Each structure stands twice: as C-alpha cells, then as structure tokens.
Amino acid sequence: MPLSLRSVWAFAIVLLCSHSLQAVDPNVSPELKNFSGDWEVVELVEDGKVIPQEAIRSWLPSGGKVEIAENAIIFTSPSDGKKHVKVFSIDATKYPPELTINTQEGIEGWGIFRFDEGRLVLCLSHPTEAARPTDFSASAGSKRMLMVLKRPSELKPAAPAKPTETAKTTPPAATPSAVPPGTTGVVLTDAEVRKALIGTWKFTDSVGALFSTFNPNGTFSTVREVLELRIFQKVFVQTPVSSGTWKIENGRLKFVVLTSTHWDRVNKEFDFIVRSISATDLIFVDYLGHVGRATRVAP
Numbered sequence: 001m002p003l004s005l006r007s008v009w010a011f012a013i014v015l016l017c018s019h020s021l022q023a024v025d026p027n028v029s030p031e032l033k034n035f036s037g038d039w040e041v042v043e044l045v046e047d048g049k050v051i052p053q054e055a056i057r058s059w060l061p062s063g064g065k066v067e068i069a070e071n072a073i074i075f076t077s078p079s080d081g082k083k084h085v086k087v088f089s090i091d092a093t094k095y096p097p098e099l100t101i102n103t104q105e106g107i108e109g110w111g112i113f114r115f116d117e118g119r120l121v122l123c124l125s126h127p128t129e130a131a132r133p134t135d136f137s138a139s140a141g142s143k144r145m146l147m148v149l150k151r152p153s154e155l156k157p158a159a160p161a162k163p164t165e166t167a168k169t170t171p172p173a174a175t176p177s178a179v180p181p182g183t184t185g186v187v188l189t190d191a192e193v194r195k196a197l198i199g200t201w202k203f204t205d206s207v208g209a210l211f212s213t214f215n216p217n218g219t220f221s222t223v224r225e226v227l228e229l230r231i232f233q234k235v236f237v238q239t240p241v242s243s244g245t246w247k248i249e250n251g252r253l254k255f256v257v258l259t260s261t262h263w264d265r266v267n268k269e270f271d272f273i274v275r276s277i278s279a280t281d282l283i284f285v286d287y288l289g290h291v292g293r294a295t296r297v298a299p
Contacts, residue, residue, distance in 0.1 A: 031092040034115055035068045040155060043148035048140025054262065055207065098132065112136070120149040188277070194248040196277045200298035211297065220246045220255055253284065
C-alpha cells in the first residue's frame with residue numbers, strides 16, 4: 001500500500017488545544033488568524049485516489065474534524081502516547097501561499113493553501129517524498145494530498161438515522177467462474193464453519209486493511225487500519241468501524257450491525273456466502289456479489 005499522506009499536515013489528526021494556550025498574540029498576522037477555529041474535511045484526494053465523502057470520517061483520524069489555534073500544534077503521539085508540540089508557519093507573500101510544518105530538527109512537511117469562499121484548501125506533501133506542491137492537484141504518483149475543509153457551521157446537518165426496523169441484504173448468487181481456483185473443499189456443517197470463523201481476520205480493499213473479529217458469544221467488531229504519517233511518524237492507525245451480532249446459517253455468515261460509522265448500515269442485516277474456510281484463509285462472497293479473500297491474524 002502506498003505511503004499515506006493523510007497525516008502530512010498536523011491539522012487533520014490532532015486537536016489543537018486552544019484553551020491551554022496563552023492569550024492570542026495581537027501581532028499574529030491576519031493570514032494566520034484566518035486558520036483559527038474549527039474545521040471539517042469535506043473533500044479528500046490522496047495520491048490520485050478520491051476518498052468518498054462518507055468514508056472520510058473513517059479514513060482520517062479524529063474523523064477529519066480539527067481545531068486550529070494560532071500556529072501551535074499540540075498532540076498525543078500514537079506511537080508513545082505522550083504529548084508533543086509542533087508549529088507551522090505560513091508565507092503569504094508567495095504564490096500560491098506556502099505552509100510549512102517545522103521542528104527543531106527541520107522541516108517535517110510542506111504545502112500550499114488558499115481560502116476559497118470560506119473554505120480552506122490544502123495541498124501537502126512530505127519533504128522526503130515530494131517537492132513542495134506548486135498547484136492544487138494530487139494526481140497518482142504525485143505523493144500529494146489535496147483536501148478541502150469547511151467550518152462546521154457551514155455544513156448541512158447530517159441526515160437522521162433510519163428507523164430501527166431491521167433491513168436484510170442478501171448477496172446475489174456467485175457464478176462458478178467468480179470463485180478463485182483451488183477454493184473448493186469438503187462440505188462443512190454450520191457448526192464447523194462457526195467454530196472455524198471465531199477469531200480475527202484481515203481483508204485488504206481499496207481503502208486499506210479491515211480487521212473483523214468474530215467472538216464466541218456471537219458478537220463481532222470491525223476495525224479499519226491505515227498506514228499514516230502522523231506528525232511524520234510512520235504508524236498504523238486503527239479506527240473502529242462497526243460492531244454487532246453474527247451467526248452462521250445454511251453456509252451464510254449473517255450479521256446485524258448495531259453500531260457503525262456509517263449510519264445507513266445500523267440495524268441492518270448483511271449476508272455473506274462462505275465459499276471455503278481453513279485455518280488460515282476465508283473465501284467469501286459479500287452482499288454485493290463480490291468474491292473476497294481474508295486471512296486469519298489471530299485465533
């Protein structure tokens with residue numbers, strides 16, 4: 001998976017603790033004052049990959065919501081759990097205006113910015129990966145991240161959650177040609193499949209790694225993991241996605257989502273067809289009819 005850029009800038013992954021700072025310096029430039037306040041990421045393109053708006057919340061740490069106070073960045077490192085402080089600076093005399101994140105060791109990130117009808121547009125890269133962007137683009141191979149942020153007050157309220165009536169989603173039958181070669185095996189009973197499924201499985205998709213844990217008591221949880229350059233410290237960041245209950249019935253994995261970062265999935269039942277399962281591999285057909293392979297990472 002390509003190196004993630006979503007944390008090149010310090011803003012998208014930490015809360016900037018404005019209440020713990022001293023009074024605002026009256027000498028702070030007007031351009032810097034424009035950054036102050038709360039922001040939320042509404043558009044995101046990373047190295048040519050357009051991240052759907054509904055996926056931004058799970059794609060970015062802190063759900064894509066940030067607060068900026070002057071030029072101080074206060075954050076808790078995901079690697080050691082300690083609080084650190086970093087600062088950013090801007091140069092509004094350049095065109096486009098430049099933004100740089102600094103530490104005592106040197107530059108840790110750079111990019112350009114602009115304010116567009118109340119929106120904050122950022123294009124960023126890491127200095128060891130790419131030169132400072134000169135235009136607002138993030139095409140494939142550029143090692144850039146382009147994002148648009150809005151003030152929460154300007155965002156439309158989220159659509160209300162659906163009623164708690166349980167909806168059922170069943171995958172269409174998979175054609176034989178869709179099943180990968182070598183996945184046939186002995187027919188297992190539901191009890192055998194259930195026993196074999198208990199544990200944690202890793203499935204890699206276009207977003208990153210998704211870890212699903214099936215517990216013996218019939219509950220499950222899923223966690224999204226992505227490689228992040230958090231304040232330029234390369235770490236894997238895990239974000240809970242959903243949880244609920246599961247069971248095996250007639251060779252199908254059926255689970256009801258009770259909590260999720262995707263409101264439209266809550267209180268819905270999803271059916272996955274279990275094509276084959278072993279001590280290390282799981283071949284399945286999801287509710288959209290797509291064949292996938294997961295590997296066991298924990299018993």
